[in-house]
Amino acid sequence: MEARIYEPAAGLEALLRTHANPRQAGPMQAYMRDQFPFLGIKSPERVALEKQYWKERGLPAKDELEACVRGLWGLPEREFQYAAMGLLERQAKKADRAQIVLLEELVVTKSWWDTVDLIAARLVGLHLSRFPELIPERAERWIASDNIWLQRTAILFQLGYKTRTDKELLFALIRRRSESDEFFIRKAIGWALREYSKTDEEAVRRFVAETQLSPLSVREALKHADKKRT
Numbered sequence: 001m002e003a004r005i006y007e008p009a010a011g012l013e014a015l016l017r018t019h020a021n022p023r024q025a026g027p028m029q030a031y032m033r034d035q036f037p038f039l040g041i042k043s044p045e046r047v048a049l050e051k052q053y054w055k056e057r058g059l060p061a062k063d064e065l066e067a068c069v070r071g072l073w074g075l076p077e078r079e080f081q082y083a084a085m086g087l088l089e090r091q092a093k094k095a096d097r098a099q100i101v102l103l104e105e106l107v108v109t110k111s112w113w114d115t116v117d118l119i120a121a122r123l124v125g126l127h128l129s130r131f132p133e134l135i136p137e138r139a140e141r142w143i144a145s146d147n148i149w150l151q152r153t154a155i156l157f158q159l160g161y162k163t164r165t166d167k168e169l170l171f172a173l174i175r176r177r178s179e180s181d182e183f184f185i186r187k188a189i190g191w192a193l194r195e196y197s198k199t200d201e202e203a204v205r206r207f208v209a210e211t212q213l214s215p216l217s218v219r220e221a222l223k224h225a226d227k228k229r230t
Contacts, residue, residue, distance in 0.1 A: 009068035036078040097131045111149040120153040143176045155188045190220020197225045
């Protein structure tokens with residue numbers, strides 16, 4: 001992805017760099033298993049800085065948004081990827097149908113659970129609820145992919161749908177990856193089922209009973225439901 005920074009993203013980059021804290025950066029980087037360097041700005045401070053910056057400067061115009069996101073995403077420190085996601089969230093309800101291409105690209109670039117989970121459950125989830133005609137092709141492509149982060153996105157994008165969840169689709173996608181050895185897929189399966197159990201506990205219990213799942217997925221899937229019964 002292109003690392004060029006466009007105004008107004010350049011101003012946000014400069015602002016965040018002035019608040020870098022090397023003493024905090026080390027532990028933050030270690031928590032993410034040294035996948036990415038950090039500036040050392042904890043989430044509440046970063047979010048407050050972003051909010052104030054966009055309030056004073058104004059959000060980028062629609063034709064600037066993708067360039068700003070790509071520019072932020074291309075910077076090395078992890079806070080800039082978080083800032084890019086925050087910018088997309090602020091504009092999510094104005095996104096056009098084609099933004100799914102950018103969201104998919106972000107899933108597979110600089111991938112780790114901290115970005116993928118927010119993109120999947122919040123950005124992709126909202127986008128596909130606004131453009132449901134995209135779901136069949138995208139969900140199929142993602143779950144069939146060799147990329148575990150796309151697979152995880154397919155399983156998690158309905159996480160906040162509650163009664164709007166297409167449970168047959170959710171169960172079908174999980175069956176496609178039920179034998180995966182990948183921790184992040186097993187965890188996603190359990191997480192998606194646990195959330196849906198808050199809406200339809202009996203459907204989840206039946207699915208778990210009828211489907212060969214990893215012990216991790218089963219444990220996570222029934223965590224909420226079993227807690228209710230104790």
